Amino acid sequence: MDHWRRHPLVFWLLGLPPALWLLFFFLVPLSLIWLFSFGEKQGLVEIEISWTLANYIRSADPLYLQIFLKSFWFAGLTTLVCLVVAFPIAITITFAREKWRPLLLLLVILPFWTNLLIRTYALIAVLRTKGYLNYGLEHLWDWASAALGLLGIDSAAVMGERFQALPLLYNNFAVVFGLVYVHLPFMVLPLYAALDRMDRSYLEASLDLGASQVRTFLSIMVPLALPGIVSGIIITFIPALGSFLTPDLLGGTDSQMIANVIERQFKSANDWPFGSALSFILMYITFFALAVRAMMARRRGGEGGL
Numbered sequence: 001m002d003h004w005r006r007h008p009l010v011f012w013l014l015g016l017p018p019a020l021w022l023l024f025f026f027l028v029p030l031s032l033i034w035l036f037s038f039g040e041k042q043g044l045v046e047i048e049i050s051w052t053l054a055n056y057i058r059s060a061d062p063l064y065l066q067i068f069l070k071s072f073w074f075a076g077l078t079t080l081v082c083l084v085v086a087f088p089i090a091i092t093i094t095f096a097r098e099k100w101r102p103l104l105l106l107l108v109i110l111p112f113w114t115n116l117l118i119r120t121y122a123l124i125a126v127l128r129t130k131g132y133l134n135y136g137l138e139h140l141w142d143w144a145s146a147a148l149g150l151l152g153i154d155s156a157a158v159m160g161e162r163f164q165a166l167p168l169l170y171n172n173f174a175v176v177f178g179l180v181y182v183h184l185p186f187m188v189l190p191l192y193a194a195l196d197r198m199d200r201s202y203l204e205a206s207l208d209l210g211a212s213q214v215r216t217f218l219s220i221m222v223p224l225a226l227p228g229i230v231s232g233i234i235i236t237f238i239p240a241l242g243s244f245l246t247p248d249l250l251g252g253t254d255s256q257m258i259a260n261v262i263e264r265q266f267k268s269a270n271d272w273p274f275g276s277a278l279s280f281i282l283m284y285i286t287f288f289a290l291a292v293r294a295m296m297a298r299r300r301g302g303e304g305g306l
Helices: 008-036 054-058 062-094 101-113 116-127 132-150 155-159 172-196 200-208 213-224 226-241 245-250 258-266 272-305
Strands: 039-042 046-049
Touching: 008 046, 008 272, 039 272, 054 272, 062 101, 062 172, 062 226, 062 258, 101 172, 116 132, 116 172, 116 245, 132 155, 172 213, 172 226, 172 245, 200 213, 213 226, 226 272, 245 258, 258 272
Parallel strands: none
Antiparallel strands: 039 046
C-alpha cells in the first residue's frame, strides 16, 4: 500500500470529517466541562472560571466519599457476579456445536436490541411486591402448602400462615441485580473471544496427564482466558460505576450512586462546577483503569518476548 504522503488529498478527505466531528462534538464539550470544574457558581446560570480547586476539595466531603465508596462497591460486586455467571456461559458457547454458536451469541446480545429504559421498567414489573417473581413464589408456596397438607403435616406450623412478599425492589439488591442484568453481555463477549482463541490441545494434555477437570480449569483455562477476564472486568466495572438509570429507577433513597449525585448537581441543584468536578473524578478513575490495563498488557508482552 502506498504511503499516505503520496496521496495527501485522499488522506485529508477521509480523515478530516471524523476529526472535525470528534473535535466539535466531543473534545470541545469535554473541555468546557473541564473548565467548569475549576469555576464558581455566580447566580443561577453564570459560571466564573477562577481556577479554584474548591469543587475537587468539596468532593472529599465524607458524604460524597461514602457515595463514591458505595458506587465502587456496587460496581465491584456487579463485576464479580458478572464474571462468575459469564464464565460458564462463555464456556458453553465456546464448546457448543458450530451451528449453535451464532444462536447462542445472538441470545447474549439480544438485550442490546431493546432500549435500556424499557428493560429497566420490565425489571420493575418482575421485582415489585406484586410482580412476576413474587407471584411465582406465592404459587410455589401454595403448592408446597398443599403438598404438606396431603402428607398430614401442618403447613402453617412449618411455613407460616401466608406467603410474605419479598422486598426485591427499591433497595441495594435491586440495584445490583439490575446492573448485572445490564452489563452481563459485556463480560460474556470478551471471555468468549479469549476462550475461542484458546488452544484446546492444552486442555486435552492436562486431562490425559491425570489432572482433574477443576485443576484443568484453574491451571489451564483461567490463565489462557486472562486477557478476556481483564478486558471484561474493565468494560463491565467502568460503565457500572457510572450507571445512572438503573439505581435511579430500581434503587431507594439509600441506593443512589455517584452518577445520580452528578445528575442532581446539573439539574435540581444547578451547581455545574461541582457536577463537572465529580464527572471528571470519574473520568480520571477511568483513565487510571485503562492505564493499568495497558501496563498489564505491555508487561505480558514483554514477558512473552523474553
